[in-house]
Amino acid sequence: MTTDTWVEGGSDGGFGVENLPYGIFSRPGELPRAGAAIGGHVLDLAAMSAAGLVEDRRYFASGSLNAFMVAGRAAWEANRTRLVELLTDEAYRDRVEPHLIPVTDVELLRPFEVADYVDFYSSEHHARNTGRIFRPRDEPLPSNWKRLPVAYHGRSGTVYPSGTPIIRPCGQRRTPGEPEPTFGPSLRLDFEAEVGFVAGVPSVAGRGVPTGAFRDHVFGVVLLNDWSARDLQAWESRPLGPFLGKSFATSISSWVVPLAALEPARVSPPVQDPAPLPYLRCDEPWGLDLHLEVLINGRVASRPPFASMYWTPPQQLAHATVNGAPLRTGDLFGSGTVSGPDPDQRGCMLELSWDGREPLKLDDGTERSFLEDGDTVTIRAQAPGASGSRISLGEVTGTVHPPH
Amino acid sequence: MTTDTWVEGGSDGGFGVENLPYGIFSRPGELPRAGAAIGGHVLDLAAMSAAGLVEDRRYFASGSLNAFMVAGRAAWEANRTRLVELLTDEAYRDRVEPHLIPVTDVELLRPFEVADYVDFYSSEHHARNTGRIFRPRDEPLPSNWKRLPVAYHGRSGTVYPSGTPIIRPCGQRRTPGEPEPTFGPSLRLDFEAEVGFVAGVPSVAGRGVPTGAFRDHVFGVVLLNDWSARDLQAWESRPLGPFLGKSFATSISSWVVPLAALEPARVSPPVQDPAPLPYLRCDEPWGLDLHLEVLINGRVASRPPFASMYWTPPQQLAHATVNGAPLRTGDLFGSGTVSGPDPDQRGCMLELSWDGREPLKLDDGTERSFLEDGDTVTIRAQAPGASGSRISLGEVTGTVHPPH
Known part of the structure; x- marks a missing residue:
C-alpha cells in the first residue's frame, strides 16, 4: 500500500x-x-x-x-x-x-554544513550496560540520568559523510593494572549506532526551544555512527568527559529524511519515572519507531530499536537550549547509542562483546571483541511511512584503515 | 625603550x-x-x-x-x-x-569565525584547587592529569565578542543533601580567566600537528572568559563532562595578537615530571610570560600568571590532533583557567571564594561568593614585547544580566 x-x-x-x-x-x-x-x-x-x-x-x-x-x-x-x-x-x-x-x-x-555537534546518552539500556561495564561497584545509572538528558559537545570538524575511510586513531591509553600509560593505535575501536537530528531554523540567544516547538526548528534526521576509541576514552575522560576517544570521526548518512516523513513513525516513548521537570515535559508522543540494523562486513551484528530510547528528541533539544544557548542552522545532535533490552539489540561493540570478554560471533564464522582493520560497519534503518509504506533512512557506512 | x-x-x-x-x-x-x-x-x-x-x-x-x-x-x-x-x-x-x-x-x-572550540584544563594550581573543592576525599589531581592535557569540546556557536551581555543561564541543579533537583537561574555563576589560541592553517586528517609545527598553524592569541554555571555543571557532568554549565557563553577579546608579537614573552614552562610521552615533548620553550588581571566592576580581583601553566600551547595542539582529527581555520583552543600558586592569583570565583565558603572582598567594600546580576567582569593582560616594550592583549569584558 x-x-x-x-x-x-x-x-x-x-x-x-x-x-x-x-x-x-x-x-x-x-x-x-x-x-x-x-x-x-x-x-x-x-x-x-x-x-x-x-x-x-x-x-x-x-x-x-x-x-x-x-x-x-x-x-x-x-x-x-x-x-x-x-x-x-x-x-x-x-x-x-x-x-x-x-x-x-x-x-x-556531506548533505549539510555542521555548526555545533552535540551527542546525547539517552538509551537507558546503553547507559545501564556501560555503567555495569565501567563502574561495576556503583549503581549503573548516575543519579542525574533520569532527571536530564546527559550530553557533551563533540567535534563538528570531523563529522564526515558516509563512505569516508575511518583511520584508526592513535593516542594514550593505560591498561588497568599497568603503572604507565602507553601510546599507539587504539586497540579498542568501536562504533556507536545512533540517529542524528539536524536543526534548520535558528533560535534566539537567551530563550530556549520548548518541546512544543521542535518541528519548527528541526529539519530532518540522519543515521549517525559516533566512532569511539574505548581505550583512549577510558583514560582521558576524568573529569571532563570524552575528547580524543571520540573526536577523530563521526559519520552521517547521505540522505536527510524530512521530519514530516516520520510522522507515521511516532509512538509513545517509555514511561518516564520520575516525571521530568516542566521544561522537559512534552504534550505529544515523540518516540520514533525506527528499526536500526548494524552490519559488520555485511553480517548483521545488531538490530537496535529506536522506540526504546528514554529521552525523546524534543526533550533533548529543549534541554540543550534551556540555558539560553541559541540553535544555529546546521546544528546536529545525536541520540546517543541506541541499545534495546535484548543482547542482540545493543548498539556498540563495547556492549555486544561485553568489553571484549564475550566476543561477538558473526555468521561468517569470525568473532569480534572490537573492530579490526578492514572491517566495514554499516548502519541502516527503516520506519513506517504514510499510506502503509516503509521508508528507508538509507545507510551510513565506513571502513577501518590502519594509521598512516 | x-x-x-x-x-x-x-x-x-x-x-x-x-x-x-x-x-x-x-x-x-x-x-x-x-x-x-x-x-x-x-x-x-x-x-x-x-x-x-x-x-x-x-x-x-x-x-x-x-x-x-x-x-x-x-x-x-x-x-x-x-x-x-x-x-x-x-x-x-x-x-x-x-x-x-x-x-x-x-x-x-568578533574577529574570526570559530570552527571548533576546545577548552583545556592545564593549570596545575587550578586543577588541584578544583580537585580539593569537588573531590575532597580523593587525590586532587586525577591520575591522567600529568600524562596528558585534559580537555573537552565546547560550543563554538556561543563564542561571543567582548562586550556581549551575559544572560544568567537557567538549568537544573541539585543542592547537596536535597533529594530532588530544581530548575532556575544559576546561583553560582562564575568566570574563568583564560588565554585562547586561534588556528590559521588547517592540518591533514589522520596526521597530527607535532609540537615543532605550532607556529606554522597558530595565527594568534586572544583573552578568553569561559563563563561557567557551577551548580549546573556539578549536577550534569557525570559521566560525560560539562554541557549546559559552560555552553551558554564564552567571551573573547577583540584583538588577536599575532604569535610573532609574543616571541619576547616566551619562557621555560614548569618542569614536567614525569616526562611526557614523545609526542608531547617540545624542543623549544613555550611558556608565555603573560600577566593577566581580572577586574570585577573595575576592582582587581586576581592577577593570574600565565607562565605558571603546566601544559604549553604546542603540547595542547599536538595532543588535540594526535588522534588524526584535523585542524580547521578558526579552530579555537582555550588554555583552561589560569591560576597561579598564590590565593590572589586564582582565575575563577570558585577558587577565589573557595566554593563560596570564603567570600572574596573587593576594595569597593563589597564581597562576592559568585557573580551577581549587574557585575562586569574584565580580563586584561600584558606581556614583554620586542625592544623592551610592553604589549597589551587588550581586554575581554562582559556584564551579567538577569534571565529574560
Whole structure:
C-alpha cells in the first residue's frame, strides 16, 4: 500500500514518495547541488528549480542543504507537497523525467554544513550496560540520568559523510593494572549506532526551544555512527568527559529524511519515572519507531530499536537550549547509542562483546571483541511511512584503515 | 625603550608597533573589515589594501580574519614587516595617515569565525584547587592529569565578542543533601580567566600537528572568559563532562595578537615530571610570560600568571590532533583557567571564594561568593614585547544580566 508514482521503480528500497529525503550530490565535472531520492534515482532539484518546476529561491544550487534548512517549516512543507504532486501526476512526467539521474551515476556528499555537534546518552539500556561495564561497584545509572538528558559537545570538524575511510586513531591509553600509560593505535575501536537530528531554523540567544516547538526548528534526521576509541576514552575522560576517544570521526548518512516523513513513525516513548521537570515535559508522543540494523562486513551484528530510547528528541533539544544557548542552522545532535533490552539489540561493540570478554560471533564464522582493520560497519534503518509504506533512512557506512 | 612610530600616541597602552594585533571593526553604515591596532587608532587594512599600501589578496575586505588566517605564516610575517615599515618610516606618513581611525569611533566585532572550540584544563594550581573543592576525599589531581592535557569540546556557536551581555543561564541543579533537583537561574555563576589560541592553517586528517609545527598553524592569541554555571555543571557532568554549565557563553577579546608579537614573552614552562610521552615533548620553550588581571566592576580581583601553566600551547595542539582529527581555520583552543600558586592569583570565583565558603572582598567594600546580576567582569593582560616594550592583549569584558 504505497502512493503511486510514475517513476519506474519509484517505490523501491523505501524511497517512495512517502519519504523524499534530501541530499547533496555531484557528477564528474559538475558542481555539487541538492537532490531528492526517489526509488533508485536522484531528482536534480537545482535543475528542477532552474526549469521553474519548484520554487526558486536559490535553495538548491548550493553545495549544502543549509540554505533550504534555514527557510523554515512552511518552505519545507510547500516543497514536499510540490514534489509529491510532480512525481505522482502523470501530466508532469515529460517535464520532470529529464531531471532524474540514476543514483549509481552520482557521488553523494556531506548533505549539510555542521555548526555545533552535540551527542546525547539517552538509551537507558546503553547507559545501564556501560555503567555495569565501567563502574561495576556503583549503581549503573548516575543519579542525574533520569532527571536530564546527559550530553557533551563533540567535534563538528570531523563529522564526515558516509563512505569516508575511518583511520584508526592513535593516542594514550593505560591498561588497568599497568603503572604507565602507553601510546599507539587504539586497540579498542568501536562504533556507536545512533540517529542524528539536524536543526534548520535558528533560535534566539537567551530563550530556549520548548518541546512544543521542535518541528519548527528541526529539519530532518540522519543515521549517525559516533566512532569511539574505548581505550583512549577510558583514560582521558576524568573529569571532563570524552575528547580524543571520540573526536577523530563521526559519520552521517547521505540522505536527510524530512521530519514530516516520520510522522507515521511516532509512538509513545517509555514511561518516564520520575516525571521530568516542566521544561522537559512534552504534550505529544515523540518516540520514533525506527528499526536500526548494524552490519559488520555485511553480517548483521545488531538490530537496535529506536522506540526504546528514554529521552525523546524534543526533550533533548529543549534541554540543550534551556540555558539560553541559541540553535544555529546546521546544528546536529545525536541520540546517543541506541541499545534495546535484548543482547542482540545493543548498539556498540563495547556492549555486544561485553568489553571484549564475550566476543561477538558473526555468521561468517569470525568473532569480534572490537573492530579490526578492514572491517566495514554499516548502519541502516527503516520506519513506517504514510499510506502503509516503509521508508528507508538509507545507510551510513565506513571502513577501518590502519594509521598512516 | 620602544620602536618609534610617526603615529601620535602610537606607543600608548601597549599597542605600539611591537604588537600590531588584528581585529574586525565597523563604523555606522559601513561594512565590517579588518584593522590593526596602533596606539589609540585602528589602521583600516581594507582601505590600505585598496590603496595598494599592503598586499591585496582580499584578505582584509571581509567580515572576519579567516581569509588572512588561512594564508599562512609567510603571509603573516610579510604583512607584519610591511606594517612596521609603513608605521615607522616618516616617508609613508602622508599616504597612511588617512587610514587611521580613532578606536573610539569604531565598533569592534568578533574577529574570526570559530570552527571548533576546545577548552583545556592545564593549570596545575587550578586543577588541584578544583580537585580539593569537588573531590575532597580523593587525590586532587586525577591520575591522567600529568600524562596528558585534559580537555573537552565546547560550543563554538556561543563564542561571543567582548562586550556581549551575559544572560544568567537557567538549568537544573541539585543542592547537596536535597533529594530532588530544581530548575532556575544559576546561583553560582562564575568566570574563568583564560588565554585562547586561534588556528590559521588547517592540518591533514589522520596526521597530527607535532609540537615543532605550532607556529606554522597558530595565527594568534586572544583573552578568553569561559563563563561557567557551577551548580549546573556539578549536577550534569557525570559521566560525560560539562554541557549546559559552560555552553551558554564564552567571551573573547577583540584583538588577536599575532604569535610573532609574543616571541619576547616566551619562557621555560614548569618542569614536567614525569616526562611526557614523545609526542608531547617540545624542543623549544613555550611558556608565555603573560600577566593577566581580572577586574570585577573595575576592582582587581586576581592577577593570574600565565607562565605558571603546566601544559604549553604546542603540547595542547599536538595532543588535540594526535588522534588524526584535523585542524580547521578558526579552530579555537582555550588554555583552561589560569591560576597561579598564590590565593590572589586564582582565575575563577570558585577558587577565589573557595566554593563560596570564603567570600572574596573587593576594595569597593563589597564581597562576592559568585557573580551577581549587574557585575562586569574584565580580563586584561600584558606581556614583554620586542625592544623592551610592553604589549597589551587588550581586554575581554562582559556584564551579567538577569534571565529574560
